[in-house]
Structures are given as structure tokens and as C-alpha cells.
Amino acid sequence: MPVIQTEELTKRFPATTALDRLSIEVEPGVVGLVGANGAGKSTLIKILLGLSPATSGRASVFGLDVTKEGPRIRERVGYMPEHDCLPADVSATEFVVHMARMSGLPANAARERTADTLRHVGLYEERYRPIGGYSTGMKQRVKLAQALVHDPEIVMLDEPTNGLDPVGRDEMLLLIRRIWAEFGITVLVTSHLLGELERISDHVVVIDAGTLLRSSSTSEFTRTSQFLVVEVSAEADAVAATLTSAGLTVKRDGAQLVLSLDDDEIYDAVRDAVAAHGVGLIRLEQRRHHIAEIFGEDQAGAAR
Numbered sequence: 001m002p003v004i005q006t007e008e009l010t011k012r013f014p015a016t017t018a019l020d021r022l023s024i025e026v027e028p029g030v031v032g033l034v035g036a037n038g039a040g041k042s043t044l045i046k047i048l049l050g051l052s053p054a055t056s057g058r059a060s061v062f063g064l065d066v067t068k069e070g071p072r073i074r075e076r077v078g079y080m081p082e083h084d085c086l087p088a089d090v091s092a093t094e095f096v097v098h099m100a101r102m103s104g105l106p107a108n109a110a111r112e113r114t115a116d117t118l119r120h121v122g123l124y125e126e127r128y129r130p131i132g133g134y135s136t137g138m139k140q141r142v143k144l145a146q147a148l149v150h151d152p153e154i155v156m157l158d159e160p161t162n163g164l165d166p167v168g169r170d171e172m173l174l175l176i177r178r179i180w181a182e183f184g185i186t187v188l189v190t191s192h193l194l195g196e197l198e199r200i201s202d203h204v205v206v207i208d209a210g211t212l213l214r215s216s217s218t219s220e221f222t223r224t225s226q227f228l229v230v231e232v233s234a235e236a237d238a239v240a241a242t243l244t245s246a247g248l249t250v251k252r253d254g255a256q257l258v259l260s261l262d263d264d265e266i267y268d269a270v271r272d273a274v275a276a277h278g279v280g281l282i283r284l285e286q287r288r289h290h291i292a293e294i295f296g297e298d299q300a301g302a303a304r
């Protein structure tokens with residue numbers, strides 16, 4: 001059974017449709033939910049948590065209907081909200097213990113789990129300092145710790161790398177990957193940056209204006225979002241024709257030939273075509289599509 005399932009899920013606000021008949025399935029692992037600002041990521045998480053009702057359609061977590069089983073779902077889910085929501089005048093320890101108690105842990109267990117979790121997120125040394133004096137990265141770690149402290153089966157992390165510098169982003173991404181790798185907790189993590197989610201996710205779901213653009217394994221996603229640029233010393237048209245007759249998708253971009261990377265034989269085919277025409281190979285380079293190109297995905301994968 002999928003951990004999360006939605007069927008034709010729709011959420012309308014007076015001025016906008018945040019989710020438009022969205023159907024997705026999430027299996028255990030790290031799942032990246034990618035979309036531009038306003039795509040509907042936070043809205044989806046709030047519906048899954050039973051915090052906001054859908055307009056129509058269905059959603060379930062662990063097979064439990066979100067409209068009827070909100071409390072039972074929230075017992076088993078950790079949630080890291082997008083925006084800063086931490087009290088400034090208490091320490092990380094006080095706050096996370098409080099959240100653990102709210103989740104039903106007895107006092108001793110709450111204190112022990114808090115210490116373990118703060119150590120895991122790298123905040124052990126600073127755990128008694130007031131949160132108000134923390135950096136953005138430290139605050140994100142407190143938010144992550146409170147999502148993990150009651151030992152959930154899945155965590156939903158809304159833009160956990162927001163506001164972090166490149167080093168802070170890398171550290172946060174590593175921490176997120178470890179949640180699944182070391183503890184077996186499924187992670188649903190949102191971002192508007194595909195590249196960073198690709199690094200840690202087993203599966204990527206892309207939404208745009210509340211609709212599903214794509215849902216696939218990360219390896220498949222990476223393969224089809226890349227292309228190969230070939231530049232030859234002469235006879236570019238003839239080389240392109242040879243590659244096309246070998247079954248490859250070839251587009252011209254000035255002097256360059258742009259090939260879809262969806263064929264495993266592509267490098268052999270390029271070598272053979274270049275040899276057949278007796279021309280030199282000036283450039284052979286793998287490149288990535290820009291995110292906007294992937295969002296308007298063209299499976300042929302040529303650069304525009």
C-alpha cells in the first residue's frame with residue numbers, strides 16, 4: 001500500500017485553484033515534491049495532515065482517510081512547517097520537550113528523545129540557549145527536531161532549505177537523507193529547486209499550478225532531463241542525418257547537434273557517425289535542461 005495516495009484531489013480558494021485533480025502515490029523512501037512558488041505544495045501537505053479540507057477528491061495517509069482520521073494520522077506523522085514559527089525566548093530543549101509531551105510522550109521519554117534528536121540534527125551543544133539567538137540554519141534544525149521527536153513513520157518537510165546558505169543547504173540535505181537511510185522514516189520534502197531534491201530523493205513528483213507534471217524515480221528523471229551536445233569539425237548535417245537514421249533524436253542548435261540522452265547506445269552511435277564521415281569531434285558534453293524546460297517537459301529533450 002502506498003504511504004500517501006491522492007485521487008483527483010482539488011482545493012479551490014476564492015481567487016485561485018491551488019490543487020487541480022491531483023492524483024499521486026508515494027511509496028516509502030525519500031520523495032521530493034517540486035514546484036515553483038504557489039504550485040500547491042504547502043496546500044497538499046496541509047490537506048494530508050487533515051489541517052485543511054479539500055474541495056473535492058480523496059487523500060489518504062497509511063490508508064487512513066484524511067477527512068476522518070486526522071488525529072490518527074498526525075500521531076504517526078512529523079511536520080516541519082515552511083515559515084518561522086518558533087518561540088524566541090525558550091531553548092531548543094524546552095521547545096522540543098514540549099512538542100514531545102504534546103505528542104503524548106511521558107516526561108522522561110520526552111527528555112531522552114529530545115536529547116537524542118537534538119544530537120542527531122547537530123544542535124546538542126547549543127541546546128540550552130534561547131532560540132531567539134539562533135541562526136536561520138539552527139532554527140531550521142529545531143523545526144526538524146520537533147518533527148522527529150515522537151518517532152514518526154513519515155515526516156513532511158516544507159521547504160527545509162529555505163533561507164540557508166550553500167553550506168547550510170548541503171548539511172540539511174544530508175540530514176534529510178539520513179532520516180530515511182538510518183531510521184527508515186519516509187520523507188516527503190518540498191522545494192522549488194529540483195537540483196537539490198534530486199540529490200537526496202528516490203522519487204520526484206513535479207507539480208505546477210496544482211496539477212501533476214511528472215512523477216518518476218529520480219534516476220529516470222535525471223536521465224531524461226539531460227542531453228548531449230556534439231560539435232564536429234565539418235559535415236554537421238551529414239553527421240546529424242547518420243545519427244537520425246541510427247534512431248536518435250537530433251536537433252540542430254547553430255553548429256551544435258543536441259541529442260536526447262534516453263538511448264544507452266548514444267555514445268557508440270556518435271563515435272561511429274564521426275568515424276564514418278571522417279570528421280573531428282570538437283565537443284562532446286553532457287548538459288542539463290533548465291528547470292523551466294523540464295516543467296514544460298518535452299520528452300525528446302532537446303535544448304531550446
Ligand SMILES: Nc1ncnc2c1ncn2[C@@H]1O[C@H](COP(=O)(O)OP(=O)(O)OP(=O)(O)O)[C@@H](O)[C@H]1O
Nearest residue numbers: 013016017018035036037038039040041042043044
Ligand atoms: N489560505 C489561503 N487562502 C487563499 N489562497 C491561498 C491560501 N493558501 C494558499 N493559497 C493560494 O494557493 C496557491 C498555492 O499555494 P501554496 O502555498 O500551496 O503553494 P506552494 O507551492 O507551497 O508555494 P510556496 O512555497 O510559495 O508556499 C497559491 O496561489 C496561494 O496564493
